[in-house]
Amino acid sequence: MNVRGPLLDVGEVRQVSTRYGERDLAELTLRPDGGAGDPVTVTLWGKWTHTAEHAEEGMELLVTDAERDDYGDREGYTTSQESYVVLEPDFLVDVTDIRSWVQCPRMYYLNKLSGIPLNYPVVKGTVVHEVFGDLLRGVDLEDSIDDRVAEAGLELGLLGMERDEVADEVRRNAAAIEGWLSQGRLSAADGADGADGADAAATTGDSTLGDWGDADGDGDDWDGGPDETEWRSEYTLISPTFGVKGRADALRRGQPVELKTGKNLKREPRFQDKVQAACYALLLRERGVEVDTGTLLYTKNTALDRGEESGDLSPAKEFSVGKGFLDFVVRQRNEIAATEFDMTVPTGYEADAKCEYCFEQDTCMVVSGRLDQESKAGQIGQPLPEEERTYFEETYRALEEERRETHAEYRKLWEQTAAERAADDRALIDLTPLSREPIGDGRWRLTARKDSDAVSKLREGDVALASDGDPASGHAELGRIEKLGDEVVVETDEPVELRRLDVYPSELSVSRMHTAVHDFVLKGDPDRKDVLFGRREPAFGARDADAEPFIDNNEAQNEAVTGAVTAEDFALVHGPPGTGKTYTIARIVRALVDRGNRVLLSAFTNRAVDNALEALREQGFDDALRVGTETGVRGDMQDIRLVTRGEPNDRAATLNSAPVVAATTSTCGSRTMREQEFDVALVDEASQLTEPGTLAAVNLADRFVLVGDHQQLPPVVRAENRLRESLFQRLIEDHPDAGVMLDRQYRMSQRIQAFSSREFYDGKLRPATPEVAGQTLADLGVDTADLPPELGDGVSFVDPDGAREGNANPVEADRVAAVVDAYVAAGVDPDDIGVIAPFRAQVAEIGRRTDVTVDTVDRFQGSSEEVIVVSFVATGDLDSPVFEDTRRVNVALTRAKKALCLVGDAEALASEPFYARMLEWARR
DNA sequence: TCTCTGCTCAGAGGA
Numbered sequence: 001m002n003v004r005g006p007l008l009d010v011g012e013v014r015q016v017s018t019r020y021g022e023r024d025l026a027e028l029t030l031r032p033d034g035g036a037g038d039p040v041t042v043t044l045w046g047k048w049t050h051t052a053e054h055a056e057e058g059m060e061l062l063v064t065d066a067e068r069d070d071y072g073d074r075e076g077y078t079t080s081q082e083s084y085v086v087l088e089p090d091f092l093v094d095v096t097d098i099r100s101w102v103q104c105p106r107m108y109y110l111n112k113l114s115g116i117p118l119n120y121p122v123v124k125g126t127v128v129h130e131v132f133g134d135l136l137r138g139v140d141l142e143d144s145i146d147d148r149v150a151e152a153g154l155e156l157g158l159l160g161m162e163r164d165e166v167a168d169e170v171r172r173n174a175a176a177i178e179g180w181l182s183q184g185r186l187s188a189a190d191g192a193d194g195a196d197g198a199d200a201a202a203t204t205g206d207s208t209l210g211d212w213g214d215a216d217g218d219g220d221d222w223d224g225g226p227d228e229t230e231w232r233s234e235y236t237l238i239s240p241t242f243g244v245k246g247r248a249d250a251l252r253r254g255q256p257v258e259l260k261t262g263k264n265l266k267r268e269p270r271f272q273d274k275v276q277a278a279c280y281a282l283l284l285r286e287r288g289v290e291v292d293t294g295t296l297l298y299t300k301n302t303a304l305d306r307g308e309e310s311g312d313l314s315p316a317k318e319f320s321v322g323k324g325f326l327d328f329v330v331r332q333r334n335e336i337a338a339t340e341f342d343m344t345v346p347t348g349y350e351a352d353a354k355c356e357y358c359f360e361q362d363t364c365m366v367v368s369g370r371l372d373q374e375s376k377a378g379q380i381g382q383p384l385p386e387e388e389r390t391y392f393e394e395t396y397r398a399l400e401e402e403r404r405e406t407h408a409e410y411r412k413l414w415e416q417t418a419a420e421r422a423a424d425d426r427a428l429i430d431l432t433p434l435s436r437e438p439i440g441d442g443r444w445r446l447t448a449r450k451d452s453d454a455v456s457k458l459r460e461g462d463v464a465l466a467s468d469g470d471p472a473s474g475h476a477e478l479g480r481i482e483k484l485g486d487e488v489v490v491e492t493d494e495p496v497e498l499r500r501l502d503v504y505p506s507e508l509s510v511s512r513m514h515t516a517v518h519d520f521v522l523k524g525d526p527d528r529k530d531v532l533f534g535r536r537e538p539a540f541g542a543r544d545a546d547a548e549p550f551i552d553n554n555e556a557q558n559e560a561v562t563g564a565v566t567a568e569d570f571a572l573v574h575g576p577p578g579t580g581k582t583y584t585i586a587r588i589v590r591a592l593v594d595r596g597n598r599v600l601l602s603a604f605t606n607r608a609v610d611n612a613l614e615a616l617r618e619q620g621f622d623d624a625l626r627v628g629t630e631t632g633v634r635g636d637m638q639d640i641r642l643v644t645r646g647e648p649n650d651r652a653a654t655l656n657s658a659p660v661v662a663a664t665t666s667t668c669g670s671r672t673m674r675e676q677e678f679d680v681a682l683v684d685e686a687s688q689l690t691e692p693g694t695l696a697a698v699n700l701a702d703r704f705v706l707v708g709d710h711q712q713l714p715p716v717v718r719a720e721n722r723l724r725e726s727l728f729q730r731l732i733e734d735h736p737d738a739g740v741m742l743d744r745q746y747r748m749s750q751r752i753q754a755f756s757s758r759e760f761y762d763g764k765l766r767p768a769t770p771e772v773a774g775q776t777l778a779d780l781g782v783d784t785a786d787l788p789p790e791l792g793d794g795v796s797f798v799d800p801d802g803a804r805e806g807n808a809n810p811v812e813a814d815r816v817a818a819v820v821d822a823y824v825a826a827g828v829d830p831d832d833i834g835v836i837a838p839f840r841a842q843v844a845e846i847g848r849r850t851d852v853t854v855d856t857v858d859r860f861q862g863s864s865e866e867v868i869v870v871s872f873v874a875t876g877d878l879d880s881p882v883f884e885d886t887r888r889v890n891v892a893l894t895r896a897k898k899a900l901c902l903v904g905d906a907e908a909l910a911s912e913p914f915y916a917r918m919l920e921w922a923r924r
Numbered sequence: 925t926c927t928c929t930g931c932t933c934a935g936a937g938g939a
Contacts, residue, residue, distance in 0.1 A: 096935060116936075125936040236933080247934055262937065359938055424925075463932050478933045508931045605929060629932075666930040688929090716928045807925070839926065858927050882926045 003077045004062040004089070005030040008039055013049040026052035030061050041076035043069060048085045050331050054338035055087055062086040064241065081323075084330050086242055088337040092407050095246025095279040098329065101336050102275045104353035105346030106364050106375060108336070113367070114522075115515040118671045123155045124166065125261040128173045128299060129249060132259050133493065135177060136233040136250055137438075145170050154644035157652025158675060166648075173261055173299035176315040180297060234493050236465075236477055237283040240414045244333055248280040256280035257295045269296040269317040278329045281321040287473055294321050343397055348376030370522055384521065387533055392521045395692060398721040399513050405718030409505035413465070414472035418500065425456045425840065427502045429469075431488060436495040446479070446490045448498040457503055458484065461631030466490045469499040478504060480631070512669030513692035519674070520695045525702075531569045532731075538569040538738045550587055554768070557584045560740040564588040564682070564705045565595065572732050572739035573707040576765050577756070577894035578747025578864065585684055585707055586615035593621070593659055597679035601662040602697040604685040607862065609662050610634040612684055616660070625658035628667055644672075665689060669696035676700055683707065686728035688861075690715045694727040706731065711760040712891050713861055744768035747864055747897055749775045751794040755921040756894050759886070759914070775898050777828065780866060786826040791819065794899055797922040799906045804875045807839035816871050816903050817849035823867055823899070834865035836892045838882045842873050857892045868896035872904030878912050886914050893918075 479492030687708030802811030
């Protein structure tokens, strides 16, 4: 049986005499059943005492296949021969992280901090892996090489590589794979192996591993192509038991095969390579596959690459995977989990790291020197000022907390039932598979029918986990959602029976924030750090008093452009709702380009980036390059989107020569963008970005301009920590003089804007013109006499007397729909009406009753409608975190231009002073 | 049970 729970006590490791001789043990006390049971003692024997040494009170411990061990009068358990001991199983460790930890724990840490930079061996390695996958999927070798090298065009170009030389090198690597694959096929033709393969799969009890035969046999166009009943490429594995996730390069008859594009002339595979393959073996065994062998394929071990060397030239090296090795792998994984639990920094002494030949030695010494960390390699240079080290450590911790919240999302993949997942909007279940068809490039198009009208957070273009119904232990692959209607279409690398589609959590943004903080603190300009750490005030250059204004009909906007242009460090533009933020941004970009600057235009969302670009193009500027994924970039900006595929030199030149590059901040943290340099970075929606998120863009430029409104929605983060405050807000509070507030709004009537202006902008926000101030529904041709009396005013309040049920309020939803109908009946175009609710459940509730746009506050930020109806849902009191942050209300109320109707329970709203004032204003 | 966008995902290597 499995024993699992939080540790209450961790005993010392001691040696005892048993009938088998002297043996080590450690006794740990935990509270089983998720902390609910009575404390029990668990005895860890032998090498598992290694994990006991890393265990601490408060950590979660799992012992699989534990045996009952009632020693004396004490109830307890002990490890058995079959047991695994897992520390913090909820902490998901990547297989590649275990690999690098085994190489050196510092390398693991450094990789996490700084990411893997753009370098040729890595890019080439990726291409060779993709070609390998293609060969297994039966793609023609030359077609695959052409295709995959073209795909890496931009990265290769930035590295100064020519297409032909890369293709030649990939071809040499592929020769080793090809030769080995055809050997495998020869033996299969002998008879025994093919049958064995089918048997092995059939006896595993895992039908998903055995049913690859229905992939239609188009492997024939590659001469010597693989036997498809024997091979499967790229297999995604997540283990709830061991807290490990990863993706195996390939499985051959259920056994893991790892491809390495280097050379290894020793008889044995490299140790860390074996560890990696053993991790996959561990995960496959959990699924009941009998794995006893791992294979490593070294592509440079061919006669062509031999040169003067001698040694073992066979590309494939097999090794046996026994329980002892798997135990070792789990113990290493536990070390990582324990390190991350208390967030200690690895020194290199934890494992037997050898520094003398290490490629990272210099980096390692510099990082330990600057951050004053203990390191086996030693330290170089002076430590950074203390406040910078503190900042680094605090941010590091905050990001790791965020990572844990992401892990909690993974956990839901297997802890929640399918129905719970669906109710949580995180999955589409009960899909009926319709077809699986190859679409070239080794990709598959999966289609399924969706019978229910279920909604979820999944949207077209998202990456999601497609599975046969069981994402954790069945067959699951990541794919991109192409269509999401009555028919669901997903594109994947592998044919999956599409029965379920899950939101797949990603650690990508946490990783990118880590590298942004690293780049800022360790590689950033000291002069900039002086300002951002408050050691100096931001500086502005001289103004040309005789110059023509940039914008002549709006003083604040003109001042914002002037500030941005003269800033020597940074400038801040505070843009409340409707104040022409986007227009001002475009004007700033043009002014900067006119002065010879290369500009990075960035924002949190793709939508904001495209909006800014649109404004820029409307002002006649067309020389911008949009960097982003095809699905992320809006249709009308595809013509200026950087296509990464193609001729390397040409692709690199396109990026390097663009005077304005536009991308989301997340993209700014990507490997390619991190190599780019700009004079100025302009970041929109800066108040919705975490500080590290903003740094990702700001790091790439000498100066920066942040545009945002800290009175609207703050960053969305899962953990409760310092990431919740944006850099924009910190700077505008510390340096009010570096900011300009755009104070004239072009959106709302006087009546609508009054409350927001008073509550959030010190009464400084005012209508830009008398026309804006005085606009009413009559301007839309509506005769207000046709409206019910309670909707007659520009701002109105309706109490429907409903009751909150969970996060919805059906009676209120009815009333909201009736209000919408009344506006329509009076002549308002339904397209001019928007409905806003704080909860997704209520959004769905209202959506069933009306055809106008209904969405959450968060999703409505950035847009506006002539008429807005807000549903507050709450009754009795306002006891929900959603009402705590009044900035959310500010966003909701300021979406309306001519009419605003608040629908809610007067008693609940009156219970909080802020909402009471709102009520008073609405009922005036 | 509060709100939720990014990003291909994860992994790709050197001696």
